[in-house]
Amino acid sequence: MERVVKHKSKLAARRTRTAWFFLLPSLLVLLLVAAYPLWRTFQLSFYQVSILEFPLKPSWVGLDNYRYLLADPYWWVSLKNTGVFTVISVALETVLGLGIAMVVNARFVGRGMMRTAMLVPWAIPTVVSAQMWRWMYNDVYGVVNDLLMRAHLIAHPLAWLSDPHLALPAIIAVDVWKTTPFMALLLLAGLQSIPHELYEASTVDGASGWQQFWKITLPLLKPALLVALIFRTLDALRVFDVIYVMTGTNPTTMSMSVYARQQLVDFGALGYGSAVSMGIFLIIALFATAYLVSLRVELD
Amino acid sequence: MKKRSWFVSLLFYLLLALIFVYLIFPFYWAIVSSLKSPQELFETPVRYWPAHPRWQNYVEVFTQQPFGRNLLNSTIVAGLTTLLSLFIGSTAAYALGRFRFAGKHTVFYAVLSVSMFPQISVLGGMFVLIRSLGLYNTWWALVLAYMIFTLPFTIWVLTSFIREIPRELEEAAYVDGASPGQVLRIVLLPLMAPGLVTAGLLAFIQAWNEFLFALTFTIDNSARTVPVAIALFSGASQYELPWAQIMAASVIVTVPLIVLVLIFQQRLVSGLTAGAVKG
Numbered sequence: 077m078e079r080v081v082k083h084k085s086k087l088a089a090r091r092t093r094t095a096w097f098f099l100l101p102s103l104l105v106l107l108l109v110a111a112y113p114l115w116r117t118f119q120l121s122f123y124q125v126s127i128l129e130f131p132l133k134p135s136w137v138g139l140d141n142y143r144y145l146l147a148d149p150y151w152w153v154s155l156k157n158t159g160v161f162t163v164i165s166v167a168l169e170t171v172l173g174l175g176i177a178m179v180v181n182a183r184f185v186g187r188g189m190m191r192t193a194m195l196v197p198w199a200i201p202t203v204v205s206a207q208m209w210r211w212m213y214n215d216v217y218g219v220v221n222d223l224l225m226r227a228h229l230i231a232h233p234l235a236w237l238s239d240p241h242l243a244l245p246a247i248i249a250v251d252v253w254k255t256t257p258f259m260a261l262l263l264l265a266g267l268q269s270i271p272h273e274l275y276e277a278s279t280v281d282g283a284s285g286w287q288q289f290w291k292i293t294l295p296l297l298k299p300a301l302l303v304a305l306i307f308r309t310l311d312a313l314r315v316f317d318v319i320y321v322m323t324g325t326n327p328t329t330m331s332m333s334v335y336a337r338q339q340l341v342d343f344g345a346l347g348y349g350s351a352v353s354m355g356i357f358l359i360i361a362l363f364a365t366a367y368l369v370s371l372r373v374e375l376d
Numbered sequence: 377m378k379k380r381s382w383f384v385s386l387l388f389y390l391l392l393a394l395i396f397v398y399l400i401f402p403f404y405w406a407i408v409s410s411l412k413s414p415q416e417l418f419e420t421p422v423r424y425w426p427a428h429p430r431w432q433n434y435v436e437v438f439t440q441q442p443f444g445r446n447l448l449n450s451t452i453v454a455g456l457t458t459l460l461s462l463f464i465g466s467t468a469a470y471a472l473g474r475f476r477f478a479g480k481h482t483v484f485y486a487v488l489s490v491s492m493f494p495q496i497s498v499l500g501g502m503f504v505l506i507r508s509l510g511l512y513n514t515w516w517a518l519v520l521a522y523m524i525f526t527l528p529f530t531i532w533v534l535t536s537f538i539r540e541i542p543r544e545l546e547e548a549a550y551v552d553g554a555s556p557g558q559v560l561r562i563v564l565l566p567l568m569a570p571g572l573v574t575a576g577l578l579a580f581i582q583a584w585n586e587f588l589f590a591l592t593f594t595i596d597n598s599a600r601t602v603p604v605a606i607a608l609f610s611g612a613s614q615y616e617l618p619w620a621q622i623m624a625a626s627v628i629v630t631v632p633l634i635v636l637v638l639i640f641q642q643r644l645v646s647g648l649t650a651g652a653v654k655g
Contacts, residue, residue, distance in 0.1 A: 088476075094556045095475035099483060102468035102527060109502070109524045110490045116501030127500075130507055176395055182388070190392065191645075192638055193399045199633040200403065201585035203603035204626045208402045211409060211619050219405055222422040257399060261645055314494035317587045321607050333496040333588070340500050341592055350500040357497035364492045368485070 114357075121350040128344050141351035151352065153327055154335040155359075160244060161319075161331060162312040165251045170305060172252065173259030178293075180260065181267045194257035202254065206321035209250045213237050240328040247322055247329060251315070259304055266300025267293070306367045313360050332356045403630065410434070410623035417620050433624040440618075442597045443625055446605040450629075453515050453601060454583035457522040461579045462572055465530035470560050472531065473538030474546075491528035495588050498524065506593055513595045521589040526579040533578065533647050537571030538564065574647035577640055581633065602629050 121141055123134035145151055180190055197205065212219050213236040221233040236246040274292050283291070294301075316333040323329045325338045336356060340349030409417060411429040437443045472484060502521055511517040541564065549563045565572075590601045597605075606629070609622050637644060 091475055092477040095471040095477045095480075098467040098471035098475075098556070098560075101464040102487075102531060103483070105464060105523050105527060106487070106490055108505075109520055109527075110493060110498065113498035113501030113505055113524075114493070116504055117498055118501075120500055120504070127503065132504065179388075179391060179395065184388070184392065186392075188641075190396060192641060193396055195637045195641065195644065196403060196634060197399055199581065199637045200626075200630050201587075201603050201606075201633075203585075203587050203607050204630060205402065207606055207622050208406045208626055211623065212402060212405055214619075217418055217420065217422065219422050222420075253398070253402065265645070310492055314496060316496065317603075320587075320591075333494065336496050337499065337588070337592065340503070346500055346504075353497045353500055356494055360492070360494045360497070364489065367492070368488070 117350045117353050120346055121348075121354050123347045125346045126344050127340065127346040127349075132346070134347070137347065141348045144348065145351050145355055150327060150330070150335060151332075151355070154330045154332045157244060157329060158313060158315065158331045158333075161248060161251070161315055162309060164245075165248045165255070166305065166308050166312055168248070168252045169256045169259045169308060170301070172256045173304075174263055174297075174301075176256065176260040177263040177267055181264060191261075194261055196257075197254045198258045198261075200254070202317040203321050205254050206250060206318045209246075209253075210237065210322050213246055237323055243323055243326070243329045247319055250318055250322070251312070254318075255308065255311075259308065262304045262307075263297065263300060266297050269300075270296045306363070310360060310363055310367065313363065314356070332359075403627075406623045406626050406630075410620060410627050412620060414620060433620040434628070437621050437624045437628065441605070441609060441621060441625070443602075443605060443628075445597050446600055446602045447628075449515065449597075449599055450584055450601040450603075453518045453522070453599075454580050456515065456519045457526050457583040458576050458580045460519065461523065461526040461530040462576050465527055465575070466534055466565070466568065466572065467560065468531050469534030469538055470556075470564065473535045474543075487528045487531055490524065491532070493524065495524070499588070499592060502589070503592065512593060513599050515599055517593045518583075518586075518590055518599065518601065521593060522583045522586060525586075526582055529582070530575045530579055533575040534568065534571050537568055537574075541567050570643065573640070574643045577636060577644060578647055581636070584629075584633070 120134070122136065122138060124137045124140075125132050125134035176194070180187065180194070184190075200208075215221065215233050215235040215238070218233075218236070220236065221230070224230045225233070234242060236242050270293065274296075275288060278288055278292060314333050315331045316337070319329055319331050319334050320337075325334055325342070330338075332352070333356065336349055336352040339345045339352055343349070408424065408426060410433050411431075412423075412426045413428065413430060413432070416423065416426060416428070468487075472480065502524075506512050506517045506521070509520075511520065545563050545567070546559050549559050554562070584601075585603060586601075587603045587607065590604045591607070594600045594604065602625075606622060606625050609618055609625065
């Protein structure tokens with residue numbers, strides 16, 4: 077008996093060693109490309125150092141970068157822009173995504189084609205979609221102005237990307253176009269897991285479509301909806317590509333990531349830029365923790 | 377299901393058509409613009425189909441811009457990133473999907489948290505790392521940097537695939553005296569093929585589309601990838617962007633992606649759902 081137990085634990089130890097051996101390459105790579113750069117960025121945030129000189133000549137400034145960050149109006153502007161971008165784009169994407177998912181969930185001719193069309197905006201590189209829309213938004217030759225004027229929705233062409241009131245909404249519209257279909261696909265998977273009998277039974281009981289939506293669809297979709305929401309929020313908080321391509325580092329639309337890169341690379345302020353990066357990291361880490369807690373990832 | 381009246385059906389199909397046009401129109405517009413001559417492009421009112429469609433812009437992308445080189449860079453970088461992620465990711469997924477050991481949950485959470493890192497938070501440190509390894513402005517700088525998002529994602533998708541494969545075959549192989557490495561290579565990998573294709577495709581698309589690292593870690597066309605090239609396309613003067621060329625280039629990089637999506641539609645959706653639900 078004792079021998080069997082001993083043999084078993086020996087076997088378990090060997091399995092453990094094998095498992096770690098198989099994990100080793102991935103763990104080493106992640107240490108090199110994730111843990112080390114993150115640690116290095118954290119370290120650099122306490123120095124004043126230029127990115128242009130190699131090897132680096134850092135000089136210790138303690139918490140000065142962080143003090144400066146808290147008083148930096150551009151940091152607060154970029155935080156506000158990112159907040160507005162995140163709240164509005166995620167809200168629109170969720171509502172529109174749910175709508176599209178429910179429409180596509182019905183049976184109809186050409187459903188396969190529709191699902192393919194839904195993957196097109198997602199598959200197009202963000203930079204490419206930003207350039208496409210930038211051309212469509214062109215104030216003189218752009219198709220957006222042309223369409224809106226033909227529909228008599230506007231009287232004269234608008235400068236979508238240079239008008240400070242229009243630029244951020246215009247960028248949000250691009251993100252909504254690109255991400256809503258993806259959101260819809262995620263929610264569609266959730267919708268399809270709701271048993272059909274529930275709807276049939278409630279129809280027999282005389283429930284209206286509206287009641288079915290609030291009492292059946294929404295509660296049962298909640299887990300999928302929550303995951304998609306948090307997933308999208310984390311993504312929106314680090315937005316860079318679409319804003320950088322459409323309006324560059326213009327303060328009226330600049331996001332946190334755009335600002336951090338401007339400091340790090342364009343201004344070469346490796347120390348201060350790193351402090352900005354750590355600020356972003358902290359904010360996103362808060363949301364990510366919420367994500368992990370709400371998900372309670374299950375193993376085995 | 378009860379039958380819809382023709383009126384409701386009509387409204388429904390109108391709604392579908394509207395959604396379809398909304399999704400496709402920007403891409404359609406890029407194609408139309410890429411076929412126009414410069415005069416026609418800068419003409420008002422706008423034409424919804426070119427009067428004289430021409431391929432000239434597609435030729436000019438390769439003759440007036442170093443776009444061929446950019447395509448080569450992107451293909452090599454995304455290809456190497458994908459192969460490397462699949463190679464080391466599959467062994468990690470095997471360990472996470474099949475073995476029980478202390479510390480598994482910690483590893484699981486660590487990988488998950490890396491996948492949620494904002495890229496910007498490592499940009500400074502990554503730049504220093506790449507400079508000190510002497511990789512600045514090379515393909516390898518991007519391959520290395522891209523591991524930060526492709527590897528966790530690959531591990532995810534593959535782990536969830538491995539869990540769905542029945543254990544009987546492996547157990548039989550163990551009984552026959554195979555080592556864990558042999559079991560992975562000979563028994564599991566062929567069964568994992570669909571998972572490898574899905575994870576590989578998603579990793580390839582992510583690497584192909586990446587912008588922030590590519591913009592920061594390259595300085596000229598020796599390693600510059602397609603997204604950076606398209607963002608930085610310049611014409612004769614600062615105020616004259618070569619829009620027709622930009623649109624031609626956009627169509628060139630998007631068409632292969634759409635073809636991939638068409639072929640692997642079902643797999644992409646299931647992989648994305650797994651990836652999104654689990655990280």
